[in-house]
Each structure stands twice: as C-alpha cells, then as structure tokens.
Amino acid sequence: MPKRTQVYDYHKKHGNIVDYADYELPVWFEGIIPECKAVRTHAGLFDVSHMGRIMVEGKRAETFLNRLVTNDVSTLSIGQGHYSLLCNPSAGIIDDLTIFRTLQTKYLVVYNAANRDKNWAWLEKHREREAELKDISDQSAMFAVQGPKAGQILRSISGTRLEEIDKYSGRDVRVGDLSCLVTRSGYTGEDGFEIYVWNTTSQHPEHALKIWDRLLSAGKHDGLKPSGLGARDVLRLEAGMCLYGNDIDEKTSPVEARLNFAVRLDKKSDFVGRGPIQVQKEQGPGRVRVGFKIRDKGIPRQGQEIVLEDQSIGKVTSGTFSPTLGVSIGMGYVPPNISKVGTVFDVKIRDRNVSAEIVKLPFYQRRSEDTVVVMGQEMGLRDFRMQYGGPQTAVVHS
Numbered sequence: 451m452p453k454r455t456q457v458y459d460y461h462k463k464h465g466n467i468v469d470y471a472d473y474e475l476p477v478w479f480e481g482i483i484p485e486c487k488a489v490r491t492h493a494g495l496f497d498v499s500h501m502g503r504i505m506v507e508g509k510r511a512e513t514f515l516n517r518l519v520t521n522d523v524s525t526l527s528i529g530q531g532h533y534s535l536l537c538n539p540s541a542g543i544i545d546d547l548t549i550f551r552t553l554q555t556k557y558l559v560v561y562n563a564a565n566r567d568k569n570w571a572w573l574e575k576h577r578e579r580e581a582e583l584k585d586i587s588d589q590s591a592m593f594a595v596q597g598p599k600a601g602q603i604l605r606s607i608s609g610t611r612l613e614e615i616d617k618y619s620g621r622d623v624r625v626g627d628l629s630c631l632v633t634r635s636g637y638t639g640e641d642g643f644e645i646y647v648w649n650t651t652s653q654h655p656e657h658a659l660k661i662w663d664r665l666l667s668a669g670k671h672d673g674l675k676p677s678g679l680g681a682r683d684v685l686r687l688e689a690g691m692c693l694y695g696n697d698i699d700e701k702t703s704p705v706e707a708r709l710n711f712a713v714r715l716d717k718k719s720d721f722v723g724r725g726p727i728q729v730q731k732e733q734g735p736g737r738v739r740v741g742f743k744i745r746d747k748g749i750p751r752q753g754q755e756i757v758l759e760d761q762s763i764g765k766v767t768s769g770t771f772s773p774t775l776g777v778s779i780g781m782g783y784v785p786p787n788i789s790k791v792g793t794v795f796d797v798k799i800r801d802r803n804v805s806a807e808i809v810k811l812p813f814y815q816r817r818s819e820d821t822v823v824v825m826g827q828e829m830g831l832r833d834f835r836m837q838y839g840g841p842q843t844a845v846v847h848s
Contacts, residue, residue: 455499456591456650456658465678471563473500476678485681486773489638492673493597495665496682498644499658501592502566504573505584507556513719514581515549515557518573520704520727522717526551531618531633533712535704536561536569537723541730542700543707545569546692550620550633558631558646560592562694576722591650591658595665595674596642596685598816603669604632604643612643625664628657637682639689639815687768687779690741690812696752697739697767697781705730706783707739737764737783741811743775743825744797748804750780755798756806763788766797772813775824775838779813780806791826 452474461467465476475497478485488494506515515523521534531550535543545568547561561569566587573583595604601612608623612632615621620633628647636642645665650657666676683693692698698707704727705713715728744750750769755762769780780797788795791810796803810826817823822834829837 453500454652455497456647456652456655457497457499457662458652459655460659460662460676461497464676468679470679471500471566473563475500476676478678478680479676482678482680482684483773485675485677486684488673488675489597489640489677489681489685490774491598492675493595493599493603493669494638494675494677494681495662495669496594496596496677497591497662498594499591500563501587502559502561502563502569502585503587503590503592503646504559504570505552505556505586506559506573506581507553507584508581509555510578510580511555511557511582514576514578515559516717516719517578517721518576519547519549520713520721520723521549522714523549523551523557524717524719525714528553529619529621530616531558531620531635533618533635535709535712536572537704537721537727538700539722539726541703541705541723541726543694543698543702543704543709544572544700545694546698546709546712548618548633548635550618552620552631564695586648589649589651591647591655591661593645593647593662593665594637594642595645595669596636596638596677597640597674598819599669599672599674600640600642603665603672603674604645607664607668608632615643625661628661630661637689637691638685639691639812640685641816684770684773687770687781688772688774688812688814690781690815692739692781693768702783703727703730703735706735706737734786736785738786738789739767739781739783740789740808741779741781741813741825742795742797742806742808743813744778744780745794745805745807748797748799748802749778750782750797750799750804750806756782756784757796757798757803758788763795769797774814781811 519534631646756764764784766782
C-alpha cells in the first residue's frame with residue numbers, strides 16, 4: 451500500500467496524485483507550466499518528505515562515511531554540507547546524496563526516495579562500531595522552497611536572514627514555536643532552501659502542516675505556488691542535474707556521468723569504488739553524459755536512440771520540452787569523441803530521426819539576482835527575458 455507524507459491531506463484536496471517511489475504524491479497542482487514559471491520568476495513550494503533521511507552519529511561517524519562516499523567528509527565544518535555519491539566496488543553509482551555536518555560527530559544524510567531500503571541496507575552492512583545509524587525519514591518532514599523569492603519568504607516566517615547561509619550549508623531556525631533545520635542547496639537551477647521539520651509523522655502531522663500552511667500563507671503575495679513532481683523533474687533537467695534511475699545508476703560511474711566534482715581521489719581514506727574510478731579517469735571512459743537541444747520539432751524521452759550516420763551511438767536518459775527556454779532538451783550518453791559542444795546527431799523520436807545539437811550544461815542556471823547562464827552563455831536577466839520571453843507554453847507530459 452502506498453505511503454503518504456505528512457501533508458497528504460493538502461495534496462489530496464488540491465493536487466493531482468500519482469504513485470511515486472511507494473508514495474502518493476502530487477504530480478501537479480495548478481499545472482506543470484505555471485509551476486515551472488512560478489519557480490523561475492517567484493518561488494515554488496515542494497513536499498519532498500518522501501526522500502530518505504538518516505542521522506549518522508558517533509566517534510567513528512566521519513571515518514565510516516568517508517569509507518563509503520566519494521567526497522571528503524573530513525572537509526566539512528559544523529553547519530556545512532556537500533553533494534556526494536555512494537558507489538559499489540565497480541564504481542557504479544548506488545545513489546547520489548547530500549551530507550550535512552550538524553555537530554562535530556553527527557551528520558544528516560539525505561538520499562533518493564526510491565533507494566531508501568537499498569541504501570539503508572548498504573550502510574548497515576558496512577557500519578562500524580562507534581557509528582550509529584538512525585533512519586528519521588518517517589519521523590520528519592522535508593519541504594523545499596525554490597526560486598528568486600525563496601529567501602525573502604522564509605525570512606518573513608523565521609525572522610532569520612537566510613541570505614547569510616552559504617550554498618550547501620545550514621542552520622537551526624525557529625519558525626514560531628517550532629525548531630527546524632534549514633539548508634541551502636536546491637535542485638532547480640534557482641536559489642533555494644530545504645526545511646526539515648522534526649518530530650512529525652503521517653499519523654501526527656501537526657508540526658509539518660503548521661509549517662506548510664505558514665509557508666503558503668507567507669508566500670501568497672510573493673507569487674509562491676505549491677509545486678509537484680512534474681515541475682520538479684522539468685526544472686532539474688533544465689538545471690542539468692541527474693535523476694537517479696534515469697541519468698545515473700549502478701551501471702554508470704561518476705566519470706561517465708561527469709560528476710567528478712563530487713569525487714575526491716586525494717582524500718586520505720580509501721573508499722568503495724576508488725580504484726575503478728582512478729583507472730577510468732586515467733584511461734578515459736567509454737561513454738560520457740552530454741546535454742543536447744532539439745533543432746527540429748519533437749520531444750526526446752528516456753530510452754530513445756541517439757543516432758549518428760545511421761548508427762546508434764547511445765540513448766537518451768532524460769528529455770522534455772523546456773518551458774523556460776522554449777526548446778526541447780535532453781541528456782544522454784555518447785562516446786567521448788562525439789561529446790564536443792556543437793556536435794550534431796539525431797534522436798529517434800517515434801518513427802523519425804530528429805536533429806539535435808550538443809550544448810554546454812546546465813541548460814539554465816541563475817548565477818545571481820540579475821544574471822543567468824543559458825547553455826554556457828552568461829547573460830543579464832533583461833536580455834534573457836528579451837531573447838527567451840520567459841516560460842513558454844507547451845505540452846511537457848506527452
């Protein structure tokens with residue numbers, strides 16, 4: 451039977467519910483296009499309570515994590531976090547995750563909902579003495595506020611200048627009489643924050659509902675919209691970010707996925723998958739992840755063939771119509787010698803080959819309040835709006 455998050459009653463009343471990762475979650479509320487537009491221009495509120503959250507605590511917590519993840523946990527100060535990967539001995543990606551050091555010997559680890567059981571079993575299997583694991587996924591709620599007005603909205607309910615929180619950092623914040631952890635990372639290409647509400651379950655959701663309702667009320671005049679899985683997926687692809695199960699999996703290495711920024715081969719401790727990653731970096735991978743835009747009509751989808759000179763050279767792993775840029779975009783894997791920006795190939799969409807061009811990732815990212823980056827080109831927000839006209843109308847779920 452599917453699970454429900456703490457704010458399911460709101461979703462049931464206002465959203466379009468689907469089954470996702472064993473949860474009943476909203477795919478959209480008002481619609482994918484308006485929700486994407488809200489995040490790009492104002493803010494969106496996402497319920498991500500289905501994601502896995504564990505606490506790792508104890509004298510050997512740092513050593514334990516460093517032995518399993520690709521990034522260097524020892525570099526984190528209290529309140530800092532980073533993106534990392536969990537790999538198997540062959541360097542296949544078990545999952546991607548974020549790690550935040552909350553105390554000297556305590557860490558919050560957040561990972562994908564679909565991998566909760568698998569990740570827990572892997573961590574338990576390798577757990578060391580003096581490193582305690584506690585799954586808090588069902589005893590906490592997690593909301594994400596994404597968009598240029600995110601900080602302003604959260605500040606209005608907390609009285610805290612969240613602009614002072616660095617990217618991939620966090621701090622405890624009081625919202626009324628509730629203590630929450632707020633971190634700053636995001637999955638949309640916009641500035642954004644995650645709010646962790648402690649001691650709340652689907653059976654006793656009062657604390658979570660209180661924060662959710664307060665966010666919606668505070669953000670109403672700033673254009674905040676509740677947003678679902680559909681907009682989240684479109685926005686993360688525009689930001690060039692990987693979705694586990696589509697763009698990365700246990701048959702894909704960090705080198706192939708071009709996630710080397712999350713791998714620290716120079717850290718003092720050894721870690722699972724380090725040898726194969728080192729070899730692949732030295733010898734080069736057989737394929738690499740690229741981003742591309744469609745030059746003709748058609749929307750790329752996962753599993754479609756990438757074709758060059760009538761030969762299949764790879765497959766699409768993610769694809770959609772970008773409402774922000776007004777073009778169809780996608781990611782996939784191709785041989786390294788065909789991965790250069792500007793290379794043209796075809797994507798087999800239904801029964802025809804459609805021309806596509808490799809572009810620099812991310813497709814879209816806000817660099818500052820007045821600047822965005824589009825496929826490697828930095829431009830002012832005014833010029834961006836003149837050229838792209840803001841979010842476009844199109845069917846993104848066909």
